[in-house]
Amino acid sequence: MSEESQVLKVRREKAEELESQGIPLFPNQFKPEDRAGAIKEIFGNYSPEELEKLEATFKVAGRLMARRDFGKAMFIHLQDETGRIQAFIKRDELGPEKFKLFKKYFDLGDIIGVEGPLFKTKTGELTILAKEVVLITKAFRPLPEKYHGLQDVELRYRRRYLDLIMNERVREIFRTRTRIVEFFRRYFSSQGFLEVETPMMQPIPGGATARPFKTYHHALERELYLRIAPELYLKRLLVGGFERVFELNRNFRNEGISIQHNPEFTMLEFYEAYATYEDLMTRTEEIFVNLARELKGDTKIVYQGKEIDFTPPWPRIPFKQALIEIGGVAEEILNDREKVITFAREKEIKIDEREPVLGKLWAKLFDALVEPQLIQPTFIIAFPVDISPLARRNEKDPTVADRFELFIAGREIANAFSELNDPRDQRARFEEQIKQRLKDDPEIHPEIDEDFIRALEYGMPPAAGEGIGIDRVVMLFTDSPSIREVILFPHLRPEQK
RNA sequence: GGGUCGGUAACUCAGUUGGUAGAGUAUCGGCCUUUUAAGCCGAGAGUCGCAGGUUCGAGUCCUGCCCGACCCA
Numbered sequence: 353m354s355e356e357s358q359v360l361k362v363r364r365e366k367a368e369e370l371e372s373q374g375i376p377l378f379p380n381q382f383k384p385e386d387r388a389g390a391i392k393e394i395f396g397n398y399s400p401e402e403l404e405k406l407e408a409t410f411k412v413a414g415r416l417m418a419r420r421d422f423g424k425a426m427f428i429h430l431q432d433e434t435g436r437i438q439a440f441i442k443r444d445e446l447g448p449e450k451f452k453l454f455k456k457y458f459d460l461g462d463i464i465g466v467e468g469p470l471f472k473t474k475t476g477e478l479t480i481l482a483k484e485v486v487l488i489t490k491a492f493r494p495l496p497e498k499y500h501g502l503q504d505v506e507l508r509y510r511r512r513y514l515d516l517i518m519n520e521r522v523r524e525i526f527r528t529r530t531r532i533v534e535f536f537r538r539y540f541s542s543q544g545f546l547e548v549e550t551p552m553m554q555p556i557p558g559g560a561t562a563r564p565f566k567t568y569h570h571a572l573e574r575e576l577y578l579r580i581a582p583e584l585y586l587k588r589l590l591v592g593g594f595e596r597v598f599e600l601n602r603n604f605r606n607e608g609i610s611i612q613h614n615p616e617f618t619m620l621e622f623y624e625a626y627a628t629y630e631d632l633m634t635r636t637e638e639i640f641v642n643l644a645r646e647l648k649g650d651t652k653i654v655y656q657g658k659e660i661d662f663t664p665p666w667p668r669i670p671f672k673q674a675l676i677e678i679g680g681v682a683e684e685i686l687n688d689r690e691k692v693i694t695f696a697r698e699k700e701i702k703i704d705e706r707e708p709v710l711g712k713l714w715a716k717l718f719d720a721l722v723e724p725q726l727i728q729p730t731f732i733i734a735f736p737v738d739i740s741p742l743a744r745r746n747e748k749d750p751t752v753a754d755r756f757e758l759f760i761a762g763r764e765i766a767n768a769f770s771e772l773n774d775p776r777d778q779r780a781r782f783e784e785q786i787k788q789r790l791k792d793d794p795e796i797h798p799e800i801d802e803d804f805i806r807a808l809e810y811g812m813p814p815a816a817g818e819g820i821g822i823d824r825v826v827m828l829f830t831d832s833p834s835i836r837e838v839i840l841f842p843h844l845r846p847e848q849k
Numbered sequence: 850g851g852g853u854c855g856g857u858a859a860c861u862c863a864g865u866u867g868g869u870a871g872a873g874u875a876u877c878g879g880c881c882u883u884u885u886a887a888g889c890c891g892a893g894a895g896u897c898g899c900a901g902g903u904u905c906g907a908g909u910c911c912u913g914c915c916c917g918a919c920c921c922a
Contacts, residue, residue: 425882497860
């Protein structure tokens with residue numbers, strides 16, 4: 353076989369023959385009036401006699417997914433967005449010409465229209481008796497195998513359209529994703545938050561510690577960065593007088609791809625004036641309980657075989673205490689930088705031994721020893737100030753920030769804090785960050801966002817803000833082990849020719 | 850970046866010690882007017898990820914590379 357496989361050749365020849373008979377391959381006149389799901393929902397329980405009395409015809413369109421040929425009649429399954437419905441294609445009903453045309457030229461994968469009354473087969477399946485059947489869109493390529501479907505993970509991601517045709521569970525994941533996004537928008541709107549859009553392209557990437565994507569604007573003749581977080585712009589809006597704002601959109605981080613990381617991911621950030629991080633813990637509990645009830649009708653879900661219970665209140669454990677009690681790190685080790693490094697080496701936790709910031713070393717220990725153990729929803733609070741450059745200091749202990757991170761199923765799901773609004777301290781924190789920056793660390797931008805400081809100098813009301821990783825929330829509620837399962841088109845290396 | 854596993858027909862997968870590349874689905878032809886992965890008979894379909902190497906002979910062994918999954922960092 354040369355450049356074209358046998359199957360593709362047959363399809364192409366069939367299409368050409370149809371066209372030469374004056375039958376259009378891609379007509380645009382057919383208007384379906386019914387959908388598979390609604391028909392089955394309404395008439396599924398009708399008896400054969402009741403169906404016969406209906407005297408109504410139904411008109412559906414969808415993809416031809418299955419075909420069982422009996423010579424002078426055949427059963428087909430047609431799939432639209434709402435589900436599958438069976439139709440019975442009978443020579444005596446259609447007439448010999450149309451029947452022959454269907455039999456010879458309509459293939460699995462074609463999009464077709466069927467019109468006719470409903471009846472029940474011997475086996476009790478609700479079925480459309482086809483009085484009319486038309487080709488709506490010819491498929492030039494065959495569908496994957498009807499029973500096993502499309503399994504190859506690489507192909508599923510590269511040809512997501514096929515994955516969606518073949519795998520109902522995948523369709524369900526993305527419907528759930530949309531429901532979750534809609535839930536957040538509805539929740540925040542109902543709570544008086546204004547949804548806003550701030551720059552995705554930023555002259556100075558800020559609001560997080562991460563390596564950005566760089567691009568170039570020709571007319572402005574300057575480099576721009578795809579945002580790693582919207583934080584610094586949302587806080588400018590607090591300065592501007594919007595007291596409750598949120599943004600739900602994409603962030604970009606130029607980092608590795610893993611089971612929990614995609615270079616572009618969806619983040620919800622919200623900011624609430626006159627609130628504290630403690631208020632946000634309560635709000636966060638409320639959000640997840642409401643979401644679980646809406647999606648599952650329960651405050652419990654099962655994720656990868658583990659039951660997760662959102663019933664509040666959730667434990668609130670100080671960062672250092674978690675390291676000691678959950679991570680099993682002795683307190684005297686934590687307070688000594690050299691001992692921390694030795695400890696990490698013994699435990700084979702990879703750290704940069706030149707790292708001068710003690711909090712960053714602690715964070716590495718936390719990621720390795722504590723995070724995987726936080727299965728039930730848990731707030732870790734009182735983060736070291738030196739890894740919380742945008743958070744307000746605790747009034748009693750200035751070495752920790754009024755900050756929490758939420759962990760569920762061994763993963764960070766949310767990050768929140770009372771916002772630092774003292775412009776002097778903010779400048780000092782930025783300067784310290786740059787000073788402590790390891791040579792050429794791509795995750796810390798060497799430039800201070802002076803306009804952000806200036807905004808704070810006009811006065812930002814005390815506020816608390818939070819970011820929630822939407823992809824990870826979707827993973828939890830769809831029981832998906834990998835972030836790629838909840839992103840329609842995850843990034844892959846280019847396909848080889 | 851390192852490790853493990855995988856890449857064989859359009860799809861899902863076998864392929865023994867190195868000895869003519871297989872099955873099911875799909876496709877094509879024949880039979881069949883209530884099937885549910887319909888059934889029966891027959892047929893065609895392959896750059897075995899790519900490039901080298903070893904060998905009389907490589908899907909199989911060796912080296913490098915590409916793509917993917919998972920684990921580690």
